[in-house]
Amino acid sequence: MGKTTLLVCENFRKEFKEAIKNINDDVEIVTFPSFCTLEKNGIKYEVKKKLLEHANLIVFCCTFCDIINKIPKKFQSKVKFYKFENCFYMFGKSKVKKYIEEGAYLITPGWLVNWKENISAYGFNKETARRFFKENLKKLVLLNTNVENGIERKLAELATFLDLPYFIEEIDLDYLELLILKALGEIEKEQKIKQLVMEKSNYIAAFSILSSISKVEKEEEVVKVIIEQIKMLFSPKKIEYIPYSGHDILNGREYGIDTNELEVTLKIKFGNETFGFLKIGQFMFPQYFEPYVDFLIYVKDVFGLAISNVRRFEKIMDVAISDTLTGIFNRKYFELKLSEELNRSSREGKIFSLIMFDLDNFKEVNDKYGHEFGDEILVKLVEAVRKRLRKTDFFFRWGGDEFIILLPNTDLNSAEILAKELKKVLNNIEANGIKISASFGVISYIGNEMNQEKLFKKLDEALYMAKKLGKNTVFVNK
Secondary structure: OOOOOEEEHHHHHHHHHHHHHOOOEEEEEEOOOOOOOOHOOOOOOOOHHHOOOOOOOEEEOOOOOOOHHOOOOOOOOOOEEEEEOOOOHHHHHHHHEEEHHHHHHHHHHHHHHHHHHHHHHHHOOHHHHHHHHHOOOOEEEEOOOOOOOHHHHHHHHHHHHOOOOOEEEEOOHHHHHOOOHHHHHHHHHHHHHHHHHHHHHHHHHHHHHHHHOOOOOOOOOOHHHHHHHHHHOOOEEEEEEEEEEOOOOOOOOOEEEEEOOOOEEEEEEEEOEEEEEEEEEEOOHHHHHHHHHHHHHHHHHHHHHHHHHHHHHHHHHHHHHHHHOOOEEOOHHHHHHHHHHHHHHHHOEEEEEEEEEEEOOOHHHHHHHHHHHHHHHHHHHHHHHHHHHHOOOOOEEEEEOOOEEEOOOHHHHHHHHHHHHHHHHHHOOEEOOOOOEEEEEEEEEEEEOOOOHHHHHHHHHHHHHHOOOOOOOOOEEO
């Protein structure tokens, strides 16, 4: 694909540098000055022609950023833009939007390290800055991406200067990395399409395949779409996908052609990684066997690219939504799934239930035997609970020794029965002579009873009552 250049605001340079560390592609970061302050200082900026002529140029910006106007119209069709309603949405929209709606002034480390110069560029002195910020905003929120050291001291200085309270929201860069991977993947797909257009007249067929593949996010779905598209285009009676298990059935070759059986076998790979093999034969129109094979040989690399992108996406998503100790879902993913389940329940009138539990006196166990021993108990707990849950249930680690189970299509009575069973299961867990117990809170929801915040408060109250009633018990909040 060659080198790809990401053109980004200087305020986000370090975040992009950090995000591309786990990306193997040849990617460079080039920054443009922050237009929020640049022209207020009387400085003009032009994008260099050499950069505009770059074959793989991606611009990340917000919809009202002046960098868009700095790129001449004749180059705009060559450049790929990733535009956001707000610059900060590149770190994930939901959390950022919440703070904006609360009247917060959002800042990142890249802006904060030069806050004095930036405030000055706005034309403010201390008095006018305080008046402006306090009239229009309620607080400062640092989206801390952990790319700068000593940043909290800078935040405290700014907060004192503006006489506003401040808060720190820790931000990981998984979402930004996913955006970059998506952008790189789209460029790779576009280049593969261009290659096919140059070499074959089957552009429409190739585009149809790529368009279908780009809509799915799981490897098995990608394979399914590939097979469906090949069936639609060539009507073969025989088509089989063989996942790679360590044995190369083509003995190092990229493809194999059996002219007697009119069958072709394709190795589906990307780079040095092999994913599987496609066997295709018994075409409805065997007189076109040669052009069919030519097209399939060219397009097989696109199949490999699609599977490679999906695997990378799945890997990042697994890390983003999983708890590192136990392997179950984490708190962040619970908030997402709960929101989805609330919407589904409101839309379809489906009931669901929640169980929240934590271990009794677990802090004392940790203090007495150490956190490593405590972690061993948590892992055993998760293994035991998992065996009792359905495939449709979701198990989350809320934090520490607190856990939540989301039970779709489950009424309150069934959830209570499960909670009591799990209480007994946990009572049977033993590690080095230590037995454990847990307290459970149970609630259910259907329709438009309450919002997410009130629902969780109800769940938390149920767990609190279980503790208050003597622990090792189940309390149902009706």
